[in-house]
Amino acid sequence: MEMLLRNMFQTLGKSRSANKLAKKYGLRFGASRFVAGETIKQSIEAVRGLNREGRVVTLDHLGEFVSTEAEARESAQMCLLTLDAIAEAGVLSNLSLKMTSLGLDISKELCMSNMRQILDRARQYGNFVRIDMEDYAHCQISLDIYRELRQEYDNVGIVIQAYLYRTEQDIRDLGELKANLRLVKGAYKESPKVAFPEKSDVDENYKKIIRMHLLGGHYTAVASHDAKIIEYTKNLVREQGIPLDQFEFQMLYGICEELQQSLVREGYKVRVYVPYGVDWFGYFMRRLAERPANVWFVLKNIFK
Numbered sequence: 466m467e468m469l470l471r472n473m474f475q476t477l478g479k480s481r482s483a484n485k486l487a488k489k490y491g492l493r494f495g496a497s498r499f500v501a502g503e504t505i506k507q508s509i510e511a512v513r514g515l516n517r518e519g520r521v522v523t524l525d526h527l528g529e530f531v532s533t534e535a536e537a538r539e540s541a542q543m544c545l546l547t548l549d550a551i552a553e554a555g556v557l558s559n560l561s562l563k564m565t566s567l568g569l570d571i572s573k574e575l576c577m578s579n580m581r582q583i584l585d586r587a588r589q590y591g592n593f594v595r596i597d598m599e600d601y602a603h604c605q606i607s608l609d610i611y612r613e614l615r616q617e618y619d620n621v622g623i624v625i626q627a628y629l630y631r632t633e634q635d636i637r638d639l640g641e642l643k644a645n646l647r648l649v650k651g652a653y654k655e656s657p658k659v660a661f662p663e664k665s666d667v668d669e670n671y672k673k674i675i676r677m678h679l680l681g682g683h684y685t686a687v688a689s690h691d692a693k694i695i696e697y698t699k700n701l702v703r704e705q706g707i708p709l710d711q712f713e714f715q716m717l718y719g720i721c722e723e724l725q726q727s728l729v730r731e732g733y734k735v736r737v738y739v740p741y742g743v744d745w746f747g748y749f750m751r752r753l754a755e756r757p758a759n760v761w762f763v764l765k766n767i768f769k
């Protein structure tokens with residue numbers, strides 16, 4: 466049953482027509498638990514609230530199904546406006562983005578040109594941009610682009626997924642670039658040809674890469690709600706004397722709120738990933754697929 470729900474949410478999240486329909490009707494079905502709003506103004510309000518509670522943020526303007534150059538430029542423009550709004554409001558937030566929304570599937574050149582514009586603007590504000598990692602089909606090209614941009618910019622980071630077999634080698638290679646990495650388990654449905662099918666193997670690989678990157682002396686964002694992974698990281702940094710400013714914990718908006726707050730109380734840096742925008746449906750479906758138990762939460766909101 467759980468597998469069935471998982472597949473259903475993953476398929477719905479990729480459906481263009483479902484996304485289009487959802488966009489028309491606005492934030493529904495309890496999606497506002499996971500998405501801060503549809504406008505920049507609403508997202509900045511959410512950042513302010515989190516900052517007041519000692520948490521920093523990474524804002525993500527949601528954009529899915531970009532298939533024309535005009536759409537990609539529009540999406541890049543929203544990233545620029547988000548950076549402007551962060552600076553103007555004086556809130557503590559950087560930016561996360563998906564390169565497919567900047568035209569990665571149209572051409573590498575278009576995506577690079579949008580990325581350079583965004584990184585230039587971020588640099589102007591002394592801000593940082595994180596490239597989210599998408600499905601396996603985009604992994605190599607994303608890393609190639611990151612490598613190229615890293616030669617020009619020091620305010621750019623990327624995400625690495627523990628479920629991929631290739632990841633351990635990627636961590637080794639990225640060490641040379643002193644990469645600022647967000648390490649995650651991985652959110653997409655991947656073939657066992659490229660990714661560990663068993664959760665226990667993903668968790669073990671996750672611990673391995675956290676250890677490798679931290680002991681390599683590089684900045685590491687451990688992005689997980691898994692209490693065991695968080696405990697593992699805390700013990701590791703304590704035992705190895707890794708300074709508090711070499712790592713941070715990251716969690717998603719609306720998930721494990723108490724855990725986020727308790728880490729702040731313990732003195733750790735906690736960054737919340739706050740998505741916003743009219744394209745909320747795909748993101749919402751991925752969160753449900755991660756944890757089909759959330760479906761009860763959705764049903765409650767439909768019949769409320």
Ligand code: FDA
Nearest residue numbers: 597598624649650651652688689690691715716717738756
């Ligand atoms: P796991 O899935 O084992 O969950 C541990 C516990 O966390 C669960 O038992 C539950 O209590 C809670 N939990 C997890 N997900 C939940 C949900 N949706 N609703 C409610 N509770 C939930 N992936 C990717 O492929 N590319 C990326 O760029 C990113 N970026 C990213 C940024 C940030 C800040 C985070 C936190 C995560 C990502 N991810 C991601 C997603 C990541 O790959 C992964 O799918 C999720 O974080 C779920 O895995 P956990 O590590 O939380 O562990």
